[in-house]
Amino acid sequence: MDGYYAWMIVATALVLMMTTPALALFYGGMSRSKSVLNMMMMSYVALGIVGIVYVLWGWSMSFGPNDVGGLFASPFDLFGLKDVGWDSYIAVMFQMTFATITAALISGAIADRVKLSAWVVFVPFWVTLAYFPIGHMVWGGGFIAEHFAPQDYAGGTVVHINAGVAGLVLALVIGRRVGFGKEPMRPHNLTLTMIGAGLLWFGWYGFNVGSIVFTGDTEEANTAQFMSETGVTFLNTTIATCAAMLGWLLVERVLHGKATSLGAASGIVAGLVAITPSCGAVELPGAILIGAVAGGLCAWAVGLKYKVGMDDSLDVVGVHLVGGLVGTLLIGLVSSSAAPGGIDGLLYGGGFGSLGDQFMAAVIAIAWSAVFTTVIAYAIKLTIGWRVTEEAEVEGIDSDQHGESAYDLHTGLGGGPTSSTSVLAKSTVTEGVNA
Amino acid sequence: MKLVTAVIKPHKWEDVREALETFGVTGMTVSEVSGYGRQKGHTEVYRGAEYDIALVPKIRIEIVVGDDDADDVVGIIVKTAQTGRIGDGKVWVSPVDTVVRVRTGDRDDAAL
Numbered sequence: 001m002d003g004y005y006a007w008m009i010v011a012t013a014l015v016l017m018m019t020t021p022a023l024a025l026f027y028g029g030m031s032r033s034k035s036v037l038n039m040m041m042m043s044y045v046a047l048g049i050v051g052i053v054y055v056l057w058g059w060s061m062s063f064g065p066n067d068v069g070g071l072f073a074s075p076f077d078l079f080g081l082k083d084v085g086w087d088s089y090i091a092v093m094f095q096m097t098f099a100t101i102t103a104a105l106i107s108g109a110i111a112d113r114v115k116l117s118a119w120v121v122f123v124p125f126w127v128t129l130a131y132f133p134i135g136h137m138v139w140g141g142g143f144i145a146e147h148f149a150p151q152d153y154a155g156g157t158v159v160h161i162n163a164g165v166a167g168l169v170l171a172l173v174i175g176r177r178v179g180f181g182k183e184p185m186r187p188h189n190l191t192l193t194m195i196g197a198g199l200l201w202f203g204w205y206g207f208n209v210g211s212i213v214f215t216g217d218t219e220e221a222n223t224a225q226f227m228s229e230t231g232v233t234f235l236n237t238t239i240a241t242c243a244a245m246l247g248w249l250l251v252e253r254v255l256h257g258k259a260t261s262l263g264a265a266s267g268i269v270a271g272l273v274a275i276t277p278s279c280g281a282v283e284l285p286g287a288i289l290i291g292a293v294a295g296g297l298c299a300w301a302v303g304l305k306y307k308v309g310m311d312d313s314l315d316v317v318g319v320h321l322v323g324g325l326v327g328t329l330l331i332g333l334v335s336s337s338a339a340p341g342g343i344d345g346l347l348y349g350g351g352f353g354s355l356g357d358q359f360m361a362a363v364i365a366i367a368w369s370a371v372f373t374t375v376i377a378y379a380i381k382l383t384i385g386w387r388v389t390e391e392a393e394v395e396g397i398d399s400d401q402h403g404e405s406a407y408d409l410h411t412g413l414g415g416g417p418t419s420s421t422s423v424l425a426k427s428t429v430t431e432g433v434n435a
Numbered sequence: 436m437k438l439v440t441a442v443i444k445p446h447k448w449e450d451v452r453e454a455l456e457t458f459g460v461t462g463m464t465v466s467e468v469s470g471y472g473r474q475k476g477h478t479e480v481y482r483g484a485e486y487d488i489a490l491v492p493k494i495r496i497e498i499v500v501g502d503d504d505a506d507d508v509v510g511i512i513v514k515t516a517q518t519g520r521i522g523d524g525k526v527w528v529s530p531v532d533t534v535v536r537v538r539t540g541d542r543d544d545a546a547l
Contacts, residue, residue: 263482
């Protein structure tokens with residue numbers, strides 16, 4: 001299985017690329033020009049934090065040997081990768097990149113208004129209390145896997161429903177941006193968003209196709225599984241995404257009159273989200289259906305936030321929660337025993353069993369994520385606080401939190417160095433004295 | 436001397452420049468500006484959210500000419516920039532007291 005290990009190194013690097021720079025570009029382009037750096041930094045910082053946390057106790061809590069009530073594994077057994085063999089390091093790295101992008105996904109719900117310090121505190125607590133437990137429950141042999149055995153190939157529940165619910169909770173607890181619903185908050189650079197969406201699609205092959213779990217007893221059986229199953233997940237991931245992009249464009253053409261580039265980029269992500277849990281569960285018609293439904297439904301769902309007055313700024317709920325639910329629940333209808341998952345859904349004559357399992361997994365993931373995100377969100381709100389000042393938010397969070405602006409479009413006018421000017425002035429004086 | 440200021444549609448700018456050059460205008464100041472008139476703005480839709488974009492991009496041309504040439508220059512701009520549709524822009528003429536060429540210090544008509 002040399003080929004498998006070579007592929008997994010590549011797959012892991014691809015998933016890393018999904019957070020930095022793909023998601024950062026996707027979100028950054030949709031934010032306003034005065035806050036694009038902060039938006040991108042939330043992804044980059046999430047990578048830094050989760051990377052460290054994951055090797056310290058994340059792997060242990062997700063896949064460690066001592067299960068605690070089926071909810072998570074003990075964080076201490078494999079703390080700091082103690083007793084973890086080098087031959088497991090690629091698996092550790094692969095899983096680390098999943099935890100990273102899940103945390104980074106949440107940032108889109110709270111764009112333009114959150115202190116970097118609050119995000120830095122939120123991320124490690126959130127992955128510890130929400131991500132690692134759900135990961136263990138679904139993939140680590142915990143409660144959900146044991147009682148419902150849902151199909152979640154690459155993270156419909158663990159990644160997308162989880163992040164979508166967290167985005168919903170944070171958007172509600174942290175509140176709306178100043179001027180939300182009154183001032184225009186247009187995407188400032190859709191070319192960045194288009195590049196980000198394309199890179200996400202590319203990276204998603206690592207995410208989905210790399211998520212194969214071997215079931216054979218022999219090397220030959222595993223090789224055969226690798227050779228066939230990766231083809232299915234590769235193709236399903238592609239075709240569902242194509243259908244989702246077209247589905248989104250069609251719905252917005254009907255509802256709003258134009259097929260937009262932002263719609264294409266969003267449809268791509270919605271399709272990738274929905275096919276994430278289902279890429280190993282369905283055959284080609286199922287993949288097309290899941291993609292088309294996800295694209296069309298998400299295109300409609302992103303409008304709901306205006307009706308309820310919630311500032312989920314970049315539609316983490318409308319795309320990741322809705323798309324994650326579409327993919328997770330439609331498995332119950334269109335999964336096929338001819339696909340690698342080997343389970344028939346309702347429409348394939350498998351009865352309601354699969355649908356029930358998928359439903360329960362989704363409900364538990366929603367509940368767990370909602371409870372623990374709410375606890376962390378209020379703990380931060382009541383202590384260090386989430387928001388930058390209203391003035392900083394209006395002037396631009398990039399300048400306030402990072403002391404930078406993303407674009408210097410007027411180099412000729414003003415903007416001379418201030419601190420370095422004084423350095424120059426000093427050296428000039430020194431030269432003068434020496435002369 | 437007169438200052439001729441014209442605000443026109445961006446895609447008409449090249450035609451206007453060529454026509455003015457043919458007439459003999461040797462220089463002008465051009466800026467990308469935005470604004471609105473009776474045309475108002477337009478609507479953009481992002482993920483279903485409609486935004487009224489109040490300001491429309493335009494090109495502003497400023498030319499200082501002698502008193503005798505002002506009417507001709509205005510006529511050329513109007514003729515060249517006209518599409519007949521709403522949003523074609525405006526041209527106006529204002530008096531100029533003094534002009535100085537920075538390089539030589541020449542004044543008024545000699546500086547044009």
